[in-house]
Amino acid sequence: MWKVRIAAYCLMSNHYHLLLQTPEGNLSRCMRHINGIYTQRFNRLYKIDGPLFRGRYKSIVIDGDSYLLELVRYIHRNPLHAGIVKRIDDYTWSSHRAYISEGNEENWLYKDFVLTMLEGNKAKRRQAYINFVDKEEPESLIASYEKRKSPLLLGTKDFVDNIRQKYGNKAIIEEMPQAKELALDQVEIETAVSRIYQIEVDDLLKLQRGKANEARNVAIYLIRKHTGAPLKTIGIRFGMNSYSSVSSVILRIKQAMKRNKKLQQKVASIERLLT
Numbered sequence: 408m409w410k411v412r413i414a415a416y417c418l419m420s421n422h423y424h425l426l427l428q429t430p431e432g433n434l435s436r437c438m439r440h441i442n443g444i445y446t447q448r449f450n451r452l453y454k455i456d457g458p459l460f461r462g463r464y465k466s467i468v469i470d471g472d473s474y475l476l477e478l479v480r481y482i483h484r485n486p487l488h489a490g491i492v493k494r495i496d497d498y499t500w501s502s503h504r505a506y507i508s509e510g511n512e513e514n515w516l517y518k519d520f521v522l523t524m525l526e527g528n529k530a531k532r533r534q535a536y537i538n539f540v541d542k543e544e545p546e547s548l549i550a551s552y553e554k555r556k557s558p559l560l561l562g563t564k565d566f567v568d569n570i571r572q573k574y575g576n577k578a579i580i581e582e583m584p585q586a587k588e589l590a591l592d593q594v595e596i597e598t599a600v601s602r603i604y605q606i607e608v609d610d611l612l613k614l615q616r617g618k619a620n621e622a623r624n625v626a627i628y629l630i631r632k633h634t635g636a637p638l639k640t641i642g643i644r645f646g647m648n649s650y651s652s653v654s655s656v657i658l659r660i661k662q663a664m665k666r667n668k669k670l671q672q673k674v675a676s677i678e679r680l681l682t
Contacts (some may be wrong), residue, residue: 409437412517414475415482417501419489424482426469428517438464469565470682478561479521480540495540506536559630594646600626601674612645625674627653627659633681 411433415426428436446459469478483495483503492498496507505513506522526535560567601608602621611623623645630641631653638650647653664671 409433409440411437413502413515414517414521415479415502417482417485417503419485419491419500424485426475426478427484434466438466468560470561470563474561475521476524476539477544483546484539484544493588503540506540507531507533517615584604593634593636595681596629596633596677598631599677601679602680614646619672623658624660625670625677627656629674629677631657 410429410431412428412430413425414428417424427434427437442460442464449459450456469475483506484503486498486501487495491494492509495501495503502513502516502518505516506518508665524534525539526532597608597611598603600622601611604625606622611626614620614623627641627645630644631638638653642648642650642653645653647656660670664674
């Protein structure tokens with residue numbers, strides 16, 4: 408139904424961890440379904456009412472090449488960190504047992520992809536996983552996961568920059584609860600525009616003719632594109648009377664870019680500077 412691939416999970420007493428791949432980009436809908444259906448069944452079983460989970464879920468986008476294996480190990484070792492068990496083999500409420508099983512237990516798990524990363528030889532994958540998960544995770548990684556304000560992205564600099572360039576706009580804010588951290592900051596954009604146009608940031612905020620006026624309009628266009636800020640908020644920042652005026656500026660820049668290659672190049676230079 409949802410076409411979600413579950414690579415690892417761990418159910419704890421007051422929270423749970425899921426390692427998911429969502430090829431169709433439907434994380435919010437999936438989590439709403441999972442939490443909603445579970446809450447309904449739990450309330451029906453125990454004859455109670457009301458929300459079961461406090462607040463929304465937290466999600467972290469993981470670089471599959473450099474952090475996926477570490478996250479699998481962290482999830483499966485979670486009961487050890489919590490002091491619930493002394494051996495992770497003794498914990499029944501995680502996908503660890505499916506990883507070490509030689510049978511087809513929980514064959515719906517998307518574990519072959521993970522095991523292949525550990526060992527190319529199928530006959531040696533189970534032992535390779537056991538050896539890997541027996542080792543402690545790096546302290547820095549544990550600290551990163553367990554921060555009160557968890558990171559939005561985990562991966563190499565190239566990975567983070569690429570995700571930010573592709574999704575640092577309004578679209579991802581609808582999919583990820585804490586995605587506002589991913590969007591470029593308005594001040595970053597204003598600084599980059601002023602640098603390319605070789606003017607002061609304060610000049611962007613002034614309504615005047617000529618070069619500075621184009622820079623101002625480009626800044627408005629890029630702020631809307633990369634932060635998803637409301638038109639009214641942008642208008643207040645630039646001293647404009649109505650959101651329709653902001654919308655007109657954005658439309659003019661879009662149209663101008665279609666026929667003006669120099670403007671296209673300037674905007675592209677600013678965006679490269681931002682990423």
